[in-house]
Amino acid sequence: MYIFGIDIGGTSVKIGFFKDSFELLEQWEIPTHSNSLFEEIAENIKAYISKKNISFEEIFGYGLGIPGMVKNGIATRCVNLGWENVDIRQEFNKALGYDARVYVFNDANLAALGEASYLNSKWDSVVFITLGTGVGGGIIFHQEVVEGADGLGGELGHMHIDDKYNFTCGCGKIGCLETIASATGIVRLTRYYKDKLPTRLDLNQITTKDVVDAAKANDPLASYAFDEACQALAQAMANLSVIINPDAFIIGGGVSNAGAFLLERIQKYYTNKCLEQATHTKINLAVLKNNAGIYGACAYLIKKKHEVEKNGKC
Ligand SMILES: [Zn+2]
Incomplete structure (x- = not known):
């Protein structure tokens, strides 16, 4: 299975494509355009997986980091991108066009998860x-x-x-x-x-x-x-x-x-x-510097995958 880590910054969006073993396979960036952001990220990802001959079923989920405050997948406040109480999970799912596993975090929180998982998963x-x-x-x-x-x-x-x-x-x-x-x-x-x-x-x-x-x-x-x-x-x-x-x-x-x-x-x-x-x-x-966020997304989705395997739900 594969995982996408997406770190949304004020000027660019960093996208990481991972194996569920925590291995970063490829990464790239696209510019941040605040009015059509989710559509552009979704189109970019769809084009990538089509090129790689990968189906949506092989993608376990997506982790997103945003430069603002987040509560349960909702951007409660994000001054840089002009969001207030925006349901990021819903917006991104709509742009993807299917009901994917999407988790959203504040970017620094996601970076914390990335650095911690990378340095010592215990x-x-x-x-x-x-x-x-x-x-x-x-x-x-x-x-x-x-x-x-x-x-x-x-x-x-x-x-x-x-x-x-x-x-x-x-x-x-x-x-x-x-x-x-x-x-x-x-x-x-x-x-x-x-x-x-x-x-x-x-x-x-x-x-x-x-x-x-x-x-x-x-x-x-x-x-x-x-x-x-x-x-x-x-x-x-x-x-x-x-x-x-x-x-x-x-x-x-x-x-x-x-x-x-x-x-x-x-x-x-x-x-x-x-x-x-x-x-x-x-x-x-x-140690991960600018890649901490995408690694954090991957770490969180791997944890969710283990929960699904153990409990059969997410
Ligand atoms: Zn202060």
Whole structure:
């Protein structure tokens, strides 16, 4: 049997064609056109399977990730694509033209599932945190994605963590994790301390990578700003450890390119802030990067397939 993983982004849709053994056979992208999106994805998939001589019966199902909040297959809110309470499962089935197995998740939640399944399929509960322009996240609890009552589950970037800087977040609140620990937050912190610490950085045109590279070279300003971001992140992780006590934390997004340098600092502060029993919790860097979502879709459908084989229903 085969599985399609579909990760819908603001500018492009990533499509992955998998075997039900978790093996990615082929992947490609098509542009995101918000007015005829599902029809275009469905047409693209139909053309692909026809070319490969595969029938619909050989496809176990489809997993979709969307850049917004999701609850039971319904996009409760997706600002990028202008959706509010859109039944994605129904829309996609209509476009496919048959009653397929379709599961829909928030993209970061799906990426969490992908990274967790890829790194260690035995993990039961995992927290995935992406440090990009903002801070995203996904929580897998007892191998299920946590959506919560309104699809807000896993919106880790908006955890209130800071009472020192009072930076305003994109969500309108003050002190969210992403105002400090995102790529944007790290640059913001660096500029915030510009008159207090010496630096070799040109602050008019710095990127997060510049700050990380300078921190690696012991630049006082860059080191301090990067350290503050790591402490905020470690604080959020320590808080989460007493809520779901995960098997592992997985750190992804552009900032995770800092690699071991980032991991060592987070580990140091996390160990310091969490309870003794949670100090053994693994902290890993993400490995699938942009493919995490399609792998997550595949992992979820494989789990559903096992349920069907065991119980005869889905
Ligand atoms: Zn916020």
